Amino acid sequence: MDLSRRDIFKIGGKLLLLASAGATLDEILGAAPPSEAYRMADHWWGMIIDIDKCIGCGSCVRACAQENQVPAGFFRTWVERYQVEEGKQPLVDSPNGAMDGFPPSKRTDLKSFFVPKLCNQCASSPCVQVCPVGATFVSPDGVVLVDETYCLGCRYCVQACPYGCRYLHPQKRTVDKCTLCYHRITKGLTTACCENCPTGARQLVDFKNPKDPVHEFLRNNKVEVLKPYMATQAKVYYKDLDGAVR
Amino acid sequence: MIPGVDGFIYPNEVELQWGLLVVLYPYITGLVAGAFILASLERVFKVEAVRPTYRLALLTALAFLLVAPLPLQLHLGHPERSLEMYLTPHRSSAMAMFGFVYLWYLMVVLLLEIWLEYRADIVRLAQTTTGWQRLVYKLLTLGSENVSPEARRIDDKVSYVVTVIGIPSAFLLHGYVGFIFGSIKANPWWSSPLMPIVFLFSAMVSGIAAVLVLYMAFMKIKKMPLDMGCLDTIAKYLFYTFVIDFSLEMLDLVQRTYEADESFRTLDFMVHTRLWGSQVILQICVGTLLPLVLLAANQLWRFSVSRRKAMYLAASLLTMMGIFAMRWNVVIGGQLFSKSFLGYTTYKVGFAAREGLLSAIGLMALPFIIVVVLVKLLPPWAEGKPSENVVG
Numbered sequence: 001m002d003l004s005r006r007d008i009f010k011i012g013g014k015l016l017l018l019a020s021a022g023a024t025l026d027e028i029l030g031a032a033p034p035s036e037a038y039r040m041a042d043h044w045w046g047m048i049i050d051i052d053k054c055i056g057c058g059s060c061v062r063a064c065a066q067e068n069q070v071p072a073g074f075f076r077t078w079v080e081r082y083q084v085e086e087g088k089q090p091l092v093d094s095p096n097g098a099m100d101g102f103p104p105s106k107r108t109d110l111k112s113f114f115v116p117k118l119c120n121q122c123a124s125s126p127c128v129q130v131c132p133v134g135a136t137f138v139s140p141d142g143v144v145l146v147d148e149t150y151c152l153g154c155r156y157c158v159q160a161c162p163y164g165c166r167y168l169h170p171q172k173r174t175v176d177k178c179t180l181c182y183h184r185i186t187k188g189l190t191t192a193c194c195e196n197c198p199t200g201a202r203q204l205v206d207f208k209n210p211k212d213p214v215h216e217f218l219r220n221n222k223v224e225v226l227k228p229y230m231a232t233q234a235k236v237y238y239k240d241l242d243g244a245v246r
Numbered sequence: 247m248i249p250g251v252d253g254f255i256y257p258n259e260v261e262l263q264w265g266l267l268v269v270l271y272p273y274i275t276g277l278v279a280g281a282f283i284l285a286s287l288e289r290v291f292k293v294e295a296v297r298p299t300y301r302l303a304l305l306t307a308l309a310f311l312l313v314a315p316l317p318l319q320l321h322l323g324h325p326e327r328s329l330e331m332y333l334t335p336h337r338s339s340a341m342a343m344f345g346f347v348y349l350w351y352l353m354v355v356l357l358l359e360i361w362l363e364y365r366a367d368i369v370r371l372a373q374t375t376t377g378w379q380r381l382v383y384k385l386l387t388l389g390s391e392n393v394s395p396e397a398r399r400i401d402d403k404v405s406y407v408v409t410v411i412g413i414p415s416a417f418l419l420h421g422y423v424g425f426i427f428g429s430i431k432a433n434p435w436w437s438s439p440l441m442p443i444v445f446l447f448s449a450m451v452s453g454i455a456a457v458l459v460l461y462m463a464f465m466k467i468k469k470m471p472l473d474m475g476c477l478d479t480i481a482k483y484l485f486y487t488f489v490i491d492f493s494l495e496m497l498d499l500v501q502r503t504y505e506a507d508e509s510f511r512t513l514d515f516m517v518h519t520r521l522w523g524s525q526v527i528l529q530i531c532v533g534t535l536l537p538l539v540l541l542a543a544n545q546l547w548r549f550s551v552s553r554r555k556a557m558y559l560a561a562s563l564l565t566m567m568g569i570f571a572m573r574w575n576v577v578i579g580g581q582l583f584s585k586s587f588l589g590y591t592t593y594k595v596g597f598a599a600r601e602g603l604l605s606a607i608g609l610m611a612l613p614f615i616i617v618v619v620l621v622k623l624l625p626p627w628a629e630g631k632p633s634e635n636v637v638g
Contacts, residue, residue, distance in 0.1 A: 029516030072632035075257045077291035092588055094253035116257075126432060132344075133327075152330065153323015155343050164585055168263065173323030195584040230431060246586035 004129075018102055023168040038186045040155055041061060044207040045139040046235030047194070051242075053201035056081055056114035058098040060193035062203060065099065067181065067192035074167040076195050077118040082244055083110040090244040115245050116202055118193070119144060119165040119178035120226060120234035127157035127166060134177065143182055162230045180204070183216055207235070220241040248609075251551045253589025262581045265601045267317035270609055272423045272445065273573045274314045279420035279446070282356070282412060282454010287483065289409040295479035301626035302464065303457045304360050304489040305308045309616035311352055317609050321601060329508015340426050351419050351447040355412040361386075362405040364385035364624050366393045382623070427576060434509035435580040440498050447491035452569035454484045455562035460617065462559055470627065474551055478544070488565065492534055495572075500536075512587040520582050520590060525575045537561035
């Protein structure tokens, strides 16, 4: 919240007047009370992705673009199609990030599957490490965010991200990326991509919630993160991730 | 299909994030570090033969250092926020240290050393000139007009200490630029502990070559005789440094080829296609092997003065171009391939754009203009005499 000196005096005056009446700080500041108390320390967000459930429809990409006003040609989330032939480099495509799904494959004899991608919300994030002013950071609830009022637009973080998840917003001239729909998840909602996935291939998870199905999912499935050798402590887990996926 | 894209790249990778101006940044800081190290040869290592270029080398370093932050400033999405790097630096960021290393080098090393070296001249000029020139020199004395032998002795001692501090500082300035690239684990083209060392030696090579070219140019303009002993010595040092630089780069190449890790196929293909012209032809053949041959020939045989001059000049100009190509190949090459290792994108330099060719040409011309002004203001040589320093 931006507070001018005038605002501080106003609030100070209100504080003096209202403190005796037992008003809460939020009432004094004029902010709407949250639907339920959200404590960052109680959460540690991530995502699980079931590759076999993804049908490559692109609903997640469209929902994300709409929800977050993602500029055309850039992607906070996208879907890749892998077509793998034995002993060969995989054929990969992602036309316009799969915004409109995929054209039918010309080959039917290949192992084929879809891989949704988004920021991996790394706990040990190389993008956060390199930011010269600390404009990008891991929030206490485990989401990698960018303060667009602070970002210099130097793009060192874009270079440091091993997964290609960041871009320079062409209008704002600051770096932009998936926020895991922070404005939604802190209100008890799920992300736009998860909400719009027709098959439930992607699910928002909270590792700090003992009742979250993620614990059972991780216990019962073979999972992997992207590029584990990068040691970024990524928090987006993929079920049955194929070795061909980059 | 997206134009300019071959194979599969992550959809956010189509545009290059660091363009021509970011190529200029390591090139310019390299020239600073190299010129300073050449100056320190005379000051610390007592290589008397290069004395005629001592002052010119310092002024060259200053001119390029003044321009060094400009390409970065132009490149930023929000240049007005760049001061935040000083006010709220992020301690884990290699880039955040740039401001501090830069200021340290500019204020503590270069300006101080130049001032101490020129102090006696400045005092003399403040007394002999008139009008606005007198005012400028008066200001430059910083109120200290004592040029007694005792005071000069102290100047000399302090200046020596500053140069001794200056050498590791010059190493820091450019080694650090190498670290900015070398520490990015996401990018196999950059990620290498050799990067700071390679940057350092290539900096020395380009800086020495730049001072050699500027020395020859100024002598020609001022119609002063070239000190061939000086030229021969600089060429010799250029040769030795270049041999080390080239060996390090080849070591890196051999290591990558022999290890052939998962990125190798992609990078190898890139060198054979998109980077063939700028890396193999320009950087290695024309910008490294050819000048090395010219310089090596002078170590083996004795040529006539006019031939030597031509060979040194050609070798230096080719070297400067070769090192520029090297910076290009590092910065641009590192962004032409996808981090998926499955495809490539293309870089097109804009012409009149903010980060385009015109800006780059302007930024490259600026330090040469500054050097001419500095040489006018603080003459490195006594006019009309053979190229010797002004005796203070």
